Amino acid sequence: MLEQLKAQPADKILALTEAFRADERHGKIDLGVGVYRDAYGLTPVMAAVKEAEKRIWDEQKTKAYTQLVGDAEYRTALTDMILGEGAVQRADLSSSASVGGTGAVHLALALARAANPELTVYYSDPTWPNHLTILSSMGIRHQSYRYFDAESGTVDLTGMLEDLQQAKAGDVVLLHGCCHNPTGANPTLEQWAQVAQVVKESGATALIDLAYQGFGDGLEQDAAATRLLTGALDEVMIAASCSKNFGIYRERTGLLIAKTAEAQQGTVQANMAAQNRQAFSFPPDHGARIVSTVLTDAGLRQSWTEELEAVRLGMLELRAQLSAALREETGSDRFDFIARHRGMFSRLGLTPEQVEKLRSEYGIYMTGDSRINIAGLNRETVPVLAKAVAEVIRR
Ligand code: PLP
Numbered sequence: 542m543l544e545q546l547k548a549q550p551a552d553k554i555l556a557l558t559e560a561f562r563a564d565e566r567h568g569k570i571d572l573g574v575g576v577y578r579d580a581y582g583l584t585p586v587m588a589a590v591k592e593a594e595k596r597i598w599d600e601q602k603t604k605a606y607t608q609l610v611g612d613a614e615y616r617t618a619l620t621d622m623i624l625g626e627g628a629v630q631r632a633d634l635s636s637s638a639s640v641g642g643t644g645a646v647h648l649a650l651a652l653a654r655a656a657n658p659e660l661t662v663y664y665s666d667p668t669w670p671n672h673l674t675i676l677s678s679m680g681i682r683h684q685s686y687r688y689f690d691a692e693s694g695t696v697d698l699t700g701m702l703e704d705l706q707q708a709k710a711g712d713v714v715l716l717h718g719c720c721h722n723p724t725g726a727n728p729t730l731e732q733w734a735q736v737a738q739v740v741k742e743s744g745a746t747a748l749i750d751l752a753y754q755g756f757g758d759g760l761e762q763d764a765a766a767t768r769l770l771t772g773a774l775d776e777v778m779i780a781a782s783c784s785k786n787f788g789i790y791r792e793r794t795g796l797l798i799a800k801t802a803e804a805q806q807g808t809v810q811a812n813m814a815a816q817n818r819q820a821f822s823f824p825p826d827h828g829a830r831i832v833s834t835v836l837t838d839a840g841l842r843q844s845w846t847e848e849l850e851a852v853r854l855g856m857l858e859l860r861a862q863l864s865a866a867l868r869e870e871t872g873s874d875r876f877d878f879i880a881r882h883r884g885m886f887s888r889l890g891l892t893p894e895q896v897e898k899l900r901s902e903y904g905i906y907m908t909g910d911s912r913i914n915i916a917g918l919n920r921e922t923v924p925v926l927a928k929a930v931a932e933v934i935r936r
């Protein structure tokens with residue numbers, strides 16, 4: 542029977558990692574998959590995470606099931622981190638732990654589809670390719686909205702607002718809460734207020750993908766758009782990931798939060814539990830417990846916040862260095878936007894042919910859309926990349 546299965550396309554981002562590994566050239570540079578790397582190219586376990594794991598090992602007395610929607614302490618602590626202290630006492634919030642941020646996006650869309658099988662999901666052009674994979678596999682109609690002005694490297698707000706006006710009640714507008722993947726371009730808070738206004742008038746539900754809180758302008762600042770939208774709209778879902786900001790990628794730790802009318806909260810919460818039950822029963826707990834242990838202990842939280850801040854500032858420094866190096870190598874301000882972008886990624890605006898040349902001739906790997914992982918760089922490789930980019934665009 543299984544011979545009936547069809548071949549599946551590889552994930553292009555993950556395939557790039559394989560190609561990089563197989564490349565035997567010395568001095569090759571991997572700017573592909575969005576995993577943080579330090580100046581030595583390592584993805585270390587954060588100190589607070591290590592310590593939390595030790596404590597869990599020492600103190601955990603049982604590994605019996607938690608709840609169908611995951612551990613309450615985890616959901617409380619992370620909801621407070623995202624929506625602000627005391628948020629969790631609100632009676633209009635439901636939440637579920639999830640299998641990473643991906644699982645939270647999937648759960649949000651499963652709830653939306655169950656509520657309205659006819660929905661259309663509006664997504665940014667471009668967006669994280671997995672959004673489209675998930676939407677297609679779930680058979681959900683989806684349509685892009687304009688987002689990125691490649692010429693200036695900024696958000697095309699006019700196009701975005703215009704396209705979002707097509708959404709209507711029962712539809713979902715998928716937004717990146719901060720650190721847009723793949724472009725690195727984000728609306729200002731004033732622009733977010735305009736987005737909120739248009740979504741509110743449309744009656745659609747916002748689904749905010751928050752995968753990089755703490756990687757852009759800071760933990761609080763990166764939650765500002767999410768808080769603004771949650772305050773302005775009657776119905777919002779937030780799909781959060783702890784993969785990047787806690788560096789616990791493989792533990793698969795995420796959270797879905799829904800804000801609805803208070804009268805709906807119980808039903809929404811029960812639907813989250815029901816969705817989990819029919820898919821896998823209980824969400825994973827180990828990563829969630831690491832997160833709640835860190836967030837509820839003042840010392841660990843302080844250590845984690847400081848380490849995350851160092852990661853963020855390191856990426857900002859690389860942005861400044863790269864944009865300066867490109868200015869020097871190209872003699873133009875074409876790449877100045879890199880310093881203004883936030884998060885792990887920027888899209889350089891190169892053609893697929895130029896991206897291919899960088900790979901084949903220089904051993905520099907980035908996704909076909911010319912997205913680079915800023916954290917894949919270091920002080921030594923910034924000038925190498927700048928020189929190579931200048932050379933391929935000059936030809
Ligand atoms: N959403 C976006 C935009 C992402 O870039 C990622 C990246 O990894 C995720 C969601 C989900 O991450 P994970 O499932 O690893 O927590």
Ligand code: TYF
Nearest residue numbers: 552554555573574575671722
């Ligand atoms: O965009 C990225 O590189 C990260 C990591 O199927 C990732 O979000 C990439 C592909 C994928 C899952 C995660």
